[in-house]
Structure formats: structure tokens, C-alpha cells
Amino acid sequence: MIAKEFDYQRPATLEEATAILVAHPGETTRILAGGTDLVAWLRDDAVAPDLVVDIKDIPDLRDIRMEGDTLHLGSLTTFTDLIESDIVEEHAPLLIEMASTVASAGIRNRATMVGNICSAVPSCDAGPVLLALDTTVHLAGPGGARSVHIDDWFVGLRQTALTDDEVVTHVTIKLQEHGGAYVKLMRYAGEDLAQAAVGIVVYPDHDYRVAFGAVAPTPIRSARIEEALAGKPLDESLIAEVVGMVPDEISPITDMRATAEYRTHMCQVMLKRGLEAAVQRLAGIGPAYETRLI
CATH class of the missing domain: 3.30.390.50 (CO dehydrogenase flavoprotein, C-terminal domain)
Structure with a gap:
């Protein structure tokens, strides 16, 4: 049971999402994508946000594609999406090896890879693989778009380089033979x-x-x-x-x-x-x- 009340908003665009975040300075805000970590934390009172912003309706955030030698993975890409992607199987099967170890099939259907690294828990499965690959995390906020290399992403226990008024849009992995x-x-x-x-x-x-x-x-x-x-x-x-x-x-x-x-x-x-x-x-x-x- 989730005991604490919070505001809930479900933007339809990235611009709307960042505007919502900017409009609530000083409040504890959480982004909801797959929700597998967040819902558990809410039930356990591990987090108590004032606002939850659900980004599942934002288009293009579940995209998987190759752009030259770079793999593009939208922030709503689930672990099941990775496992079932022919593109990932051809170009980055290491991601499938990682994704297949994550929890149960039900969790993999909902949990997103980006949400996994945003949780920044020590045991997040995507962390070691994305660190070993040449990964960049792409963010959108009121100041526009910016990128953070994965080496600079994890800054502490459950802490990342993501600021309170930003949303992760996608990650890119520059690939070569490996x-x-x-x-x-x-x-x-x-x-x-x-x-x-x-x-x-x-x-x-x-x-x-x-x-x-x-x-x-x-x-x-x-x-x-x-x-x-x-x-x-x-x-x-x-x-x-x-x-x-x-x-x-x-x-x-x-x-x-x-x-x-x-x-x-x-x-x-x-x-x-x-x-x-x-x-x-x-x-x-x-x-x-x-x-x-x-």
C-alpha cells in the first residue's frame, strides 16, 4: 500500500514534461517510466515524492535503431524490447545477455534499461555493461538538450548526473567490432x-x-x-x-x-x-x- 499522497501528471510531449518539472522547483519529483523500482520504493516508504511525472505517453522514447555505427535506445525501451530486438541481437548481443538475467519475464516486460541506471542502485544490471560499452546518456531540460558520458553518470548511491528538471530521452552506444x-x-x-x-x-x-x-x-x-x-x-x-x-x-x-x-x-x-x-x-x-x- 502507498500511504503518502502525491500529485500525478502524464505529459504527452518532452516539452510538456520539462515544463512540469520547471514549474515545481523545490519539490521532490520522480519520473515514472516502467515503474518497477519506483512503485516498490513508494510502497516501502523509501521515497516520498510530491510529484510523479509519468512519461509513458511521450512518443519516440521506445525507439531502437542504428544511426551509422551508433545504437540508439529510447528511454522507454524495456529489457524485453532489448531481448526481442533483431537490431540489438546483430549489433550488441551483450545487451541481450545482460537483459536476460533481469528479474522475471513480467518485470522485464515493464522495467526499462534507462530506469535501471537512473535508480543508480549498486546492483543495477545495466550499469556494468553500459560502463564497459561506449555509452552516452542524453537528457532534455529547460536549458535544452545535453549529454553525459556513462563514466560521469553515477555520482553516488542512488545518485546520478540527472538534475531535478531533466528527463532522459535516450542512450547511444558507439559500436565497433568487439x-x-x-x-x-x-x-x-x-x-x-x-x-x-x-x-x-x-x-x-x-x-x-x-x-x-x-x-x-x-x-x-x-x-x-x-x-x-x-x-x-x-x-x-x-x-x-x-x-x-x-x-x-x-x-x-x-x-x-x-x-x-x-x-x-x-x-x-x-x-x-x-x-x-x-x-x-x-x-x-x-x-x-x-x-x-x-
């Missing part, structure tokens, strides 16, 4: 939050991107691990070197779902298996995307 892997540790297969997660992208010139989820206040990239890998073909010695760096790169907690020590150990296991899978996928020798690696 192999990737998303490895997620769960208590059971499916319908669970990540206990820990690793997102990896490898390019043909031995350029690596490595990001972790659920082991710090926000999803994080590891510049030190990337630098250690840079320009080098993957072998057992290199894997051992970067696996040994993991404890200094993450800051997991102990909670009801896992201990910090277990999360650290499994991040080392997942980094090793993810790197191996990403390199093999780049070479076209498998394992297939969506193959469980742990």
Missing part, C-alpha cells in the same frame, strides 16, 4: 538481484573495458585493471595478474545476500571467465551469448 561478457552472481538462476556482477568488452587491438556491479556504492569501471590488460593478448599469466588486483578495486559489503569475502572471491572468478569468454566471442569461437559462465 567481444563481450556479462557475468552475474545470483543466489539462484533468474529473478534475483546481483550479489556481484562483471561487465567486459574486448576490442581487436587488445583494448579492454572492465566494470563491476554490486560491489561498491555504484557500478564502477576499473581503470587499473584496464591499464594492466591494455595492448596485451590474454594469457594465463595476464589473467592471474588482473585477478589478483580485484580486491583493491572493489569495496563490497556483507549483507543478508552474501559476505564481502564471497563477493570478492567470486568477482575474481567472474573476471577470469568473463575475459576468456569475451576474447573467444571476439574470435568467433564462442561460447554463445547468454551461456551461463558461473
Whole structure:
């Protein structure tokens, strides 16, 4: 049950949405897209907004398309949309590997990828993958449009670069030939939050991107691990070197779902298996995307 009353508005255009946000300065406002996180937070009294702005009626926010070498994903794109998209399957199957691990089919039908990164919870599935890819978040507000690179998006626990008078319109991912892997540790297969997660992208010139989820206040990239890998073909010695760096790169907690020590150990296991899978996928020798690696 949602105990606290709030105002609800459902704009039909982006301009109307931003005008509503500007007209309510100083108020606690929440954007409603899929609503899977927001509704749960409202029921638990984790948030108490004065105003909820429902953007589901705004056209063109569910668009999936390629623009040259750039993948465009509207902010209302759900995880199911990603899974079922031929465009995503052809150009960015790593997104499907990630999306297929999210909660249940019912949640995937409603939850949006952009909403996932706007929640900015440590365990958000999209975070490590979008950090590993060359992702930009595009916003609309009273000052016009602006863009934020994913490296600058997560600013703290449940905090992002999004301001109170802005709406995310879409994300873009600049694509080139790559192999990737998303490895997620769960208590059971499916319908669970990540206990820990690793997102990896490898390019043909031995350029690596490595990001972790659920082991710090926000999803994080590891510049030190990337630098250690840079320009080098993957072998057992290199894997051992970067696996040994993991404890200094993450800051997991102990909670009801896992201990910090277990999360650290499994991040080392997942980094090793993810790197191996990403390199093999780049070479076209498998394992297939969506193959469980742990």
C-alpha cells in the first residue's frame, strides 16, 4: 500500500514534461517510466515524492535503431524490447545477455534499461555493461538538450548526473567490432538481484573495458585493471595478474545476500571467465551469448 499522497501528471510531449518539472522547483519529483523500482520504493516508504511525472505517453522514447555505427535506445525501451530486438541481437548481443538475467519475464516486460541506471542502485544490471560499452546518456531540460558520458553518470548511491528538471530521452552506444561478457552472481538462476556482477568488452587491438556491479556504492569501471590488460593478448599469466588486483578495486559489503569475502572471491572468478569468454566471442569461437559462465 502507498500511504503518502502525491500529485500525478502524464505529459504527452518532452516539452510538456520539462515544463512540469520547471514549474515545481523545490519539490521532490520522480519520473515514472516502467515503474518497477519506483512503485516498490513508494510502497516501502523509501521515497516520498510530491510529484510523479509519468512519461509513458511521450512518443519516440521506445525507439531502437542504428544511426551509422551508433545504437540508439529510447528511454522507454524495456529489457524485453532489448531481448526481442533483431537490431540489438546483430549489433550488441551483450545487451541481450545482460537483459536476460533481469528479474522475471513480467518485470522485464515493464522495467526499462534507462530506469535501471537512473535508480543508480549498486546492483543495477545495466550499469556494468553500459560502463564497459561506449555509452552516452542524453537528457532534455529547460536549458535544452545535453549529454553525459556513462563514466560521469553515477555520482553516488542512488545518485546520478540527472538534475531535478531533466528527463532522459535516450542512450547511444558507439559500436565497433568487439567481444563481450556479462557475468552475474545470483543466489539462484533468474529473478534475483546481483550479489556481484562483471561487465567486459574486448576490442581487436587488445583494448579492454572492465566494470563491476554490486560491489561498491555504484557500478564502477576499473581503470587499473584496464591499464594492466591494455595492448596485451590474454594469457594465463595476464589473467592471474588482473585477478589478483580485484580486491583493491572493489569495496563490497556483507549483507543478508552474501559476505564481502564471497563477493570478492567470486568477482575474481567472474573476471577470469568473463575475459576468456569475451576474447573467444571476439574470435568467433564462442561460447554463445547468454551461456551461463558461473
